[in-house]
Amino acid sequence: MNFFRSLNLTPTNYEPETIEKDMRAFMNVIKNDDVEGINFNGIKALNNSDVAxxxxxxxxxxxxxxxxxxxxxxxxxxxxxxxxxxxxxxxxxxxxxxxxxxxxxxxxxxxxxxxxxxxxxxxxxxxxxxxxxxxxxxxxxxxxxxxxxxxxxxxxxxxxxxxxxxxxxxxxxxxxxxxxxxKSLNIDLNIDNYSKKLLDNFFKNGTHTGGILTAKGESLSKEEKDIVRAEWQKQNAGLGKSSQVIVLDEDFEYKKLEVDTEIIKLVNSNNNSKIAVAQVLGIPxxxxxxxxxxxxxxxxxxxxxxxxxxxxxxxxxxxxxxxxxxxxxxxxxxxxxxxNLDPKILNETVKTQHELGLISVDEGREKLGYKPLKNDVGDKHITNLNFVNSKIVDEYQMNKSNLKGGENNDNRA
Structure with missing residues (x-):
């Protein structure tokens, strides 16, 4: 019954059906049709700036x-x-x-x-x-x-x-x-969505929060409440009307609802959505x-x-x-x-690869951003004379070993 006292209404004047009807009308006013949140699947997810x-x-x-x-x-x-x-x-x-x-x-x-x-x-x-x-x-x-x-x-x-x-x-x-x-981000994205809606409404109304407009001495039907609310919003809501004077007659009383500014700061500095998106998509x-x-x-x-x-x-x-x-x-x-982000390191890498015969002239030019020559010079791989085929090395070592063996035999003779 405290609800009716706050509206300066007398509950004893109500029949049970009337009280129930008025309570249903009140619940219709305060309910949030979007309480289940948005299903951020497919193209809808692009509505979130972090996802986009x-x-x-x-x-x-x-x-x-x-x-x-x-x-x-x-x-x-x-x-x-x-x-x-x-x-x-x-x-x-x-x-x-x-x-x-x-x-x-x-x-x-x-x-x-x-x-x-x-x-x-x-x-x-x-x-x-x-x-x-x-x-x-x-x-x-x-x-x-x-x-x-x-x-x-x-x-x-x-x-x-x-x-x-x-x-x-x-x-x-x-x-x-x-x-x-x-799909695993639905809760995180909805929290971010609600937070931004709170900030949007806060600044859209000139940093004014909501309030309670009480009609004294009489009960209003749901339709009448909707009309009063719409007219009040029309006359007083919006950034351009944030500093204007409100004039009420004796039949109404307005009480402003206060919101802790720390909540606004918390919402404004919230990075949970970004962190969650980065974690799910593997982004550093x-x-x-x-x-x-x-x-x-x-x-x-x-x-x-x-x-x-x-x-x-x-x-x-x-x-x-x-x-x-x-x-x-x-x-x-x-x-x-x-x-290859450092030009100096890139040049050294290409030079080494070319000298080892790993890449051709044209391949090296392409890595450095130059046009390929597309001729015999560009197609050739160079070979450093300091390096030889492993088969040649084996043959050399074998011949050297055989030569030493022959010299030893001659000395014994």
């Missing part, structure tokens, strides 16, 4: 890396992967889409269009909404995996074999379908601006390459063998930019 920052960081860093072949051949496939996979996408956009969809949805799909010889001539990126993973199995084992695909909304589904579909997946517990790592905290490190730039980038990027690079490389159905091609990512 982390995904963009990983996707852009990987999209900028060139895919190569181990033996330096298959230029047509490298052009598909790095330059123009189809008519409407660039190689950069394709790799960016693959990584962002893997993190957001757990899966990314690229259909392979082949020529008559079974070699890829076009790569078509497919939205997660337009792909269904299907499994055929007997009593004990899976016999076939295939995909039902439609290009546009409203189209009929068509079947695509697993051999013609590059299916990139992360956090897969069955090896068939992936799972977004962001220094990349999210949360800490400093004693390592130099080369070590920091090496750490980022190994702890963050490598897992996604390996997932992509594991599917590229499908590009040619007749032979196995070994692909790799060129990650030199994360290894």
């Amino acid at each position: 920052t982390a995904i963009n960081m990983i996707a852009t860093d990987i999209a900028g890396l060139k895919i190569t072949t181990v033996d330096g051949s298959d230029d047509d496939l490298l052009e598909l992967l790095n330059i123009k996979p189809n008519k409407y996408m660039t190689g950069y956009a394709l790799k960016y889409s693959i990584i962002s969809n893997m993190i957001l949805c757990g899966n990314a799909y690229v259909e392979i269009i082949r020529n008559k010889l079974g070699r890829a001539i076009r790569l078509e990126f497919l939205s997660n909404d337009n792909v269904k993973v299907k499994i055929a199995k007997d009593e004990n084992y899976i016999t076939r995996i295939f995909y039902e695909v439609k290009r546009n909304k409203g189209d009929d589904y068509r079947e695509v074999s697993s051999e013609d579909m590059m299916h990139f997946k992360t956090l897969s517990i069955d090896g068939i379908v992936g799972r977004s790592p962001l 905290l220094h990349k999210m601006g949360l800490s400093t490190s004693n390592m130099d730039l080369a070590q920091l980038n090496q750490d980022y390459l190994i702890s963050t990027l490598k897992q996604y690079l390996d997932i992509i490389l594991s599917e590229l063998h499908k590009l040619d159905s007749n032979k196995t091609i070994k692909f790799d990512f060129n990650v030199d930019e994360y290894k």
